[in-house]
Amino acid sequence: MxxxxxxxxxxxxxxxxxxxxxxxxxxxxxxxxxxxxxxxxxxxxxxxxxxxxxxxxxxxxxxPKLIHIGASARESLDIHSVGVPHLKLLMEQVQETVFLAVLSKNEIVYIAKIDSNRSIRTSAQPGYRKPLYCTGLGKAFLTFMPRNEQKKYLDNTEFVKFTKKTITDRKLLKEQLDMFEHLGYAFDDEENEEGLYCLAAPIYGVDGMMIAAISVAGPKERMLARKEKIINHLLITSNKISAGLGYTNQKNTQFGGATWM
CATH class of the missing domain: 1.10.10.10 (Winged helix-like DNA-binding domain superfamily/Winged helix DNA-binding domain)
Structure with a gap:
């Protein structure tokens, strides 16, 4: 056209x-x-x-198709307006790059990026799309989506290596997703970009369904040195954004001595 x-x-x-x-x-x-x-x-x-x-x-x-599109657009805008103030605070707390993304078919779409004064180069920018299986944000969606949707994705996706650490074995990826479900967060370890380590957590809407994900990304060594602190702030932030979107069915989660509610 x-x-x-x-x-x-x-x-x-x-x-x-x-x-x-x-x-x-x-x-x-x-x-x-x-x-x-x-x-x-x-x-x-x-x-x-x-x-x-x-x-x-x-x-x-x-x-009728416009109803779904309009609802998705409104939801994205709401997520953005509610989430960005929290993301800015998260960036100040962890001093690393912070992202917000939504799901679009079988990819994530970045809708916000908050840079720190020591951000590293990354190909991720608002509006860009990336696969689910090799990004922290994408694996958060895979972890917390309904099991039938997760299985459908794993059964029908061609896994391509982006780095030498990209997981392309379906069984290994499923085992990792099961671990993430227990932890309450996901990560990718240089699986999409070399040198970049990413921690990600889900955002839930008023109906209890996951509607977005947030992440903290930075150089692997720097991230691992403060991993526990970053995870604490990440989970607290994801919980606050979910609450701001009307999600109320939240459980207290203990990690590293901190409680997020």
């Missing part, structure tokens, strides 16, 4: 938000001053993909 066509699709969506009763193809083309033939083709494609629905008198309305 060309940029021009994409612009027209957006104009159709914006127009139909103003007419909940729906509009015909002719009405849409007249409102937007577009050729009726090209408007028909765009509307037909959107309808076939459930972005539009057709009511009486062949009038098109916004479709």
């Amino acid at each position: 060309s940029v021009k066509s994409a612009q027209r699709v957006l104009e159709i969506f914006e127009l139909l938000t103003q007419y909940p009763q729906g509009l015909t193809v002719k009405e849409i083309s007249e409102f937007l001053d577009l050729p009726q033939s090209s408007t028909f083709n765009l509307v037909k494609t959107l309808y076939e993909n459930n972005y539009l629905t057709q009511g009486e008198l062949k009038k098109y309305k916004l479709g």
Whole structure:
């Protein structure tokens, strides 16, 4: 689809938000001053993909697929606004780079990054996507997602080595995920980028489902030297963000002498 066509699709969506009763193809083309033939083709494609629905008198309305997209966008924005203040504090506490990511199909998408004054180079940036099986954030999602979804992912994913430490053996990865479930957090040990060690924890929404993950990442030696302290701050922060999103079914967790609630 060309940029021009994409612009027209957006104009159709914006127009139909103003007419909940729906509009015909002719009405849409007249409102937007577009050729009726090209408007028909765009509307037909959107309808076939459930972005539009057709009511009486062949009038098109916004479709059910947009509900899911809108809900996901709203959820991401809520996570961002609630999470970033906590992430900034976490960065100050641990003096390492802090990330926030959400799940998109079989990948993570970074939606926030808080750099410290001694951050190291990393390919991870807001908007970037990475695999689940070789990132701390991704393995947090794998650990705490429903077991049937986890199994489906493990059964259908081609594991590619990014570094010499990337785990590509399904059995070994499953054993690690089981360990993470017991620990309450996940990590990757130079599995996506050489020299980078990452600790990650889940974020839960009001319905008790995991909706995001946060992580602390830095040079391996520096991270391991303060691992217990970083994990404590990480878990406390993930718990506070979850609470800010309405999650209440939380258990007290003891790690290294600290309690997060």
